[in-house]
Amino acid sequence: MGGMDHGHGEDFRTKVWSMTGGPHCRPKHWKRNTAIAMVGVFLVCIPIAMKSAELEATASSSGSSNSFTTLVQEFRKQGILISAATV
DSSP: OTTSOOSOOSOGGGTOOOTTOOTTOOOTTHHHHHHHHHHHHHHHHHHHHHHHHHHHHHHHHTTOOOOHHHHHHHHHHHTSSOOGGGO
16 A cells, blocks of 8 residues: 555655755755844844843832832732733
């Protein structure tokens, strides 16, 4: 049945498509493509990290505590966060 030779005589692995490209994957310009992707990641992550540091500095300079519990309590006071018990 399935294991019988159907007369093709070819190795089926040469015709199988996979996301990784198969056992002999060597995409053209892979080093350049990897470098471009890494630069893109850094260009996205650096502004996010800078904004995070800025927000952290403004939060700590306002004199409030830096704990998560204090932040949650402040959000509940402002009505931004609703506890699951009231829903």
